[in-house]
Amino acid sequence: MIVIDGSQGEGGGQIVRSALALSLVTGQPVTIERVRARRQKPGLLQQHLTAVRAAAKIADAEVDGDRMGSARLVFRPGPVRAGDYAFRIGTAGSTTLVLQTILPALATAGGDSTVTLEGGTHNPLAPPYDYLARVYLPLLGRLGPRVTATLVRPGFFPAGGGELTVAVHPARQLGPLELLDRGPILARRVRALVANLPRHIAERECQTVAASPGWDDAQCAVEEVRTARGPGNVLLIEIAAEHVTEMFTGFGQRGLRAETVAERTRAAAESYVQADVPVGEHLADQLLLPLGIGAYQGTGGGVFRTTALTGHATTHIAVLREFLEVRIDVTESGANERLVRVGA
Secondary structure, three states: OOEEOOOOOOOOHHHHHHHHHHHHHHOOOEEEEOOOOOOOOOOOOHHHHHHHHHHHHHHOOEEEOOOOOOOEEEOOOOOOOOEEEEEEEEOOOOOHHHHHHHHHHHHHHHHEEEEEEEEEEEOOOOHHHHHHHHHHHHHHOOOOOEEEEEEEEEEOOEEEEEEEEEEEEEEOOOOOOEOOOOEEEEEEEEEEEEOOHHHHHHOOOOHHOOOOOOOOHHHHEEEEEEOOOOOOEEEEEEEEOOEEEEEEEEEEOOOOHHHHHHHHHHHHHHHHHHHHOOOHHHHHHHHHHHHHHHHHHHOEEEEEEEEOOOOOHHHHHHHHHHHHHEEEEEEEEEOEEEEEEOOO
């Protein structure tokens, strides 16, 4: 039984999700103590419970502590079963974060799967659906599995009510990935989405980005979402390069000017461009799990260049090291540049 301290590092929900994902893939039971101890509301919330129950469903796991507010979770997985699954969060909790918990296991299972998830699809502090479809899944495809996502209905925080479906054609073993150079930038795309809010909010966001050097109106698009249950506004800036696509996201909120949302999001995108690395800080965190699993299987792993790692990423590395007997080396190659190598 592996025991994980849920208060280590950033002490949040990712420790739960990654520990469950690794337990499913390796078959090792796990106990997580002091779950989300560093959060304002510690313990399991509805989004985390959905992830736990989804993980239990696909592997007929025995679970202790799967209740609201639980600070201790024991998870004993059985064999992972491919199949057709549907999970409903019941709040605006992130569907993409729940998916992160079960996707590694289904992506290396013995047959095709489909997953339908209901909840939030565009949430602050979580990768939105667009990031999943445009950035993460194409890279996962380079490792072997073919995974496609479809947005049935967007769900913005706090109303939720969104739905996405994912089709998984697995690869029993994950291959390697090398991302050392971004290559030339091929396109910059800006999308401003509004749901049940005035269109001018999205127009002002686009105008703010387009007015900056290196950007123009032709790169920008305004989209009015008419199927969402509640109000929402999200600005998506996509940087498509020869070897990788990255995305930067800003969320509108009450009391925050549209221009401020646009300036912050543009600044994050420009910081990435100026860093001249292929992998942004959030993508670095996302890649660690599949590369670690590939290295554990003896068929994958890899190396990539990124910016300085976030606390999220360093905590993720600590959890990976507790499960997998693989090397993870982080080398400083500049004030804001790191070389991350997973596996030999």
